[in-house]
Amino acid sequence: MTQTFDRRTILKAGLGASAGLMVTGRVNSSLAQSPVRLTMAVWGGKAEVEAYNQVIAKYQAANPNVSIRLDVIPFGQFYQQLDTRLAGRQAPDLFRVTYQQVGRYALGKAAIDLSQFIDSGYSAAFTPSVWSAVNYQGKPYALPHHTDTFALFYNADMLAQAGVTVPTSLDQAWTWERFIQVAKLLKEKSIGSYPFAMSWQNSAVHRWMIYLYQHGGQLLNNDLTAPQINTPAGIETIAWTQSWFKEGLVPPSTSVKSAEPVQNLFANGTVAMMLNGNWQIPFVNQQMTKFKWGVTYLPRDVAMADDLGGTCVAISRDSKSPEVAADFLKFLVNEENMRDYISAAQFLPVRKSLVEGGVQYALRPDEMKVFVEQTKTIPQHLVSTVVLPTWGKFNPKLADELDLAFTSGQSPEQTAQNIEAHVKNILLSS
Amino acid sequence: MADLSMTYPKERSETTTSRKSGWWSSYRSRLTPYLFIAPNLLLFSIFVFFPLLYAAYISVHQWSLIDAPEFNGVQNYTRLLSDGQFWQSLTNTVIYSAATVPTSLILGLFLAIGLNRKLAARTLLRSIYFLPVVVSSVATAVIAAWLFNDNYGIINALLKQAGVGPVAWLSSPRWALPSIILTTLWVRIGFCMVVYLAALQSISPSYYEAAVIDGATRPQQFRFVTWPLLRPTTFLLLILNVIYSFQVFDLIYVMTGGGPGFSTTMIVQYIYQAAFASSEMGYASAMGMVLFVLILLFTLIQWRINRRTEQFV
Known part of the structure; x- marks a missing residue:
């Protein structure tokens, strides 16, 4: 799907843009004296696409010689299309990319080194974890745009029916035992078809590692040179998540290789709780009309842990105007535009000033507060692991092995052994 | 000048x-x-x-699509030999083909014979059976995924009414492949029926008249007149169905994604996963070449058998 803008949209945005640009003042219009056309490939729901369009319209109003086309590609086919276009030397100038994939594009020299376009102190404005995630061998290959993370959505009516109250602060987050107790209580009382579901489908199996880190485990050793999954912590985590399926606490159709959208199951009351990300808030808010709902903190075990989600934006090697693309990219992630984007699309900021100053969310601000607090629990070691350049190759193998454990009875010990072998063969291969 | x-x-x-x-x-x-x-x-x-x-x-290179291909000799082919998932997907493909090809041919033939007679609403019935063939296979797969959905599918809803189930159609290794096979038959039977119907209508009635004069019963007419004259059509359908079965992708991609575990991972699904999920284009190409050779060999063998049989007849 290609998004275009009419003159009216551009003019409207232009008025606001002029004022905004005077304040932020980062657009270098001299870069685009002759007409330049840029293409930016993204995926996203309606709110995200509208938020991208707003920024593009502002930039175009300030830079009349630049036109930017937004290519919106479904997430399921995004990397396939992007890689094919890169192979054909016809990649878009800019592309959205998850932090887990930056290393792969940097390693393959498909994204360009952005250090030539930024000042030496530029990185200081971003939170350290995401800045490290966009760097490969000490050089930035993308600029952080936003982050997102996981928390526990709950059906307030169903939990009230079961007589369960949820934690109201991070330090009161349920333990694993309490979480399973609640799930079993819901099952015993036949409230909802299933107690809960986890969103780790569609190549998002890395989210399983939330539980691994909560249980004190790691996929790799501290210096990321050897596997560390085949340990008691690793095997117990596999066994714990496997027990969700064995004991009928989650729908069998929600394993890591399925295509079941768990947000649908939550919205229609099939499951009473859902482990999912903040970007689901607009969907749930719109679709879940028969029940009251809320968001609480992720369960914890020996530690708290959460997932590094979110995306950054890179410039492809095929860009004919990398300077202009870089100028737009810096405009996209400046403080004002980042704030506008994340508040409209329900994401979390990656600029220190916005993290510290807070962002006003129009939709469900109390629930967003839970997600903001939950970002404090993302382990740096987990971030370093999932941004390895070979993560993309390893990810499907991790999905295969966990799916075998969850659906086909493969033992946790065998699963840990197999994952360990894949780590050696793939993840640490470069 | x-x-x-x-x-x-x-x-x-x-x-x-x-x-x-x-x-x-x-x-x-x-x-x-x-x-x-x-x-x-x-x-x-x-x-x-x-x-x-x-x-x-x-297939003799290592290539991730985004970097330059690097020659690696026959490594991709030797890796195939020890790749358990490749053999599992090949076995699944053979099982799937064995279940779908003869069944769709037999049922398609029966339907064609039935609908070749003068029946009320014959044209309507032919259209109904043929409809899944003209519908996009992705649309068919989406509809089938809804029908078989564990949580809100109509099949489980009907089973619940009957006091049975629910059955984890697409999420249990036991039922996922049968669900895919049933969906395939839903589409393929209509295709086989139409091709057989065209072939049946091209058989001259004089053959049957001669057979009746010779005292042939209906089963004998089928055995000695219809079946031999349908042999080229059967051969064509056999080849096409085997090729379709070995190349099945969209139904599985939409309905199960190859899971649960590897229970519905077919060879093309595995090739796709290697190419676009694991970014191993060289290895995927090597598997593609093996698939090409397998289909070519099967077609040549069938072709030879058919020629011999025709000469014998």
């Missing part, structure tokens, strides 16, 4: 035309067939033949 300049080009032109005409006359009969097949051949070359050659080239 003026006359000469007028005459010379004319003579030259006539000579050229005459030469051209002579050249064309002598080669016309030989070249005309090639001119007719040229557009098709061109398209075939662009979209099938050259990609096939390129796949063979890539």
Whole structure:
């Protein structure tokens, strides 16, 4: 799907843009004296696409010689299309990319080194974890745009029916035992078809590692040179998540290789709780009309842990105007535009000033507060692991092995052994 | 001078035309067939033949699509030998083919025979059976995924009414492949039925009249008249169905994604996963070449068997 803008949209945005640009003042219009056309490939729901369009319209109003086309590609086919276009030397100038994939594009020299376009102190404005995630061998290959993370959505009516109250602060987050107790209580009382579901489908199996880190485990050793999954912590985590399926606490159709959208199951009351990300808030808010709902903190075990989600934006090697693309990219992630984007699309900021100053969310601000607090629990070691350049190759193998454990009875010990072998063969291969 | 300049080009032109005409006359009969097949051949070359050659080239390289291909000899092929998932997906493909090909042929033939008779609403019934064939296979898969959905599918809803289930159609290794097979049959039977129907209608009634005069019963008419005359059609359908089965992708991609575990991972699904999920284009191409050779071998064997049988008949 290609998004275009009419003159009216551009003019409207232009008025606001002029004022905004005077304040932020980062657009270098001299870069685009002759007409330049840029293409930016993204995926996203309606709110995200509208938020991208707003920024593009502002930039175009300030830079009349630049036109930017937004290519919106479904997430399921995004990397396939992007890689094919890169192979054909016809990649878009800019592309959205998850932090887990930056290393792969940097390693393959498909994204360009952005250090030539930024000042030496530029990185200081971003939170350290995401800045490290966009760097490969000490050089930035993308600029952080936003982050997102996981928390526990709950059906307030169903939990009230079961007589369960949820934690109201991070330090009161349920333990694993309490979480399973609640799930079993819901099952015993036949409230909802299933107690809960986890969103780790569609190549998002890395989210399983939330539980691994909560249980004190790691996929790799501290210096990321050897596997560390085949340990008691690793095997117990596999066994714990496997027990969700064995004991009928989650729908069998929600394993890591399925295509079941768990947000649908939550919205229609099939499951009473859902482990999912903040970007689901607009969907749930719109679709879940028969029940009251809320968001609480992720369960914890020996530690708290959460997932590094979110995306950054890179410039492809095929860009004919990398300077202009870089100028737009810096405009996209400046403080004002980042704030506008994340508040409209329900994401979390990656600029220190916005993290510290807070962002006003129009939709469900109390629930967003839970997600903001939950970002404090993302382990740096987990971030370093999932941004390895070979993560993309390893990810499907991790999905295969966990799916075998969850659906086909493969033992946790065998699963840990197999994952360990894949780590050696793939993840640490470069 | 003026006359000469007028005459010379004319003579030259006539000579050229005459030469051209002579050249064309002598080669016309030989070249005309090639001119007719040229557009098709061109398209075939662009979209099938050259990609096939390129796949063979890539199969001896390591390539992630975004970097430059790196020659690695026969490593991709040797890796296949020890890749359990490759053999599992090949086994699944063979099981799937064995379950879908004969069943769709037999049921398609029965339906064609039934609908070749004078029945009320015959045209409507033919249309209903043929409908899944003309619908996009992705749309068919989406509908089937809804029907078989564990949580809100109509099949489980009906089973619940009958006091049975629910059955984890698409999320248990036991039922996922049968669900895929049933969906495939839903589509394929209609296709086989239409092709058989066309073949049945092309059989001259005089053969049956002669058989009746010779005292042949209905089963004997089928065995000695209908079946031998349907042999070329059966051969065609057999080849097409085997190729479709070995190349099945969209149904599985939409309905199960190859899971649960590897229970519905077919060879093309595995090739896709290697190419686009694991970014191993060289390894995927090597598997693609193996699949190409398997289908080619099967077709050649079938072709030879069919020729021998035809000679025997």
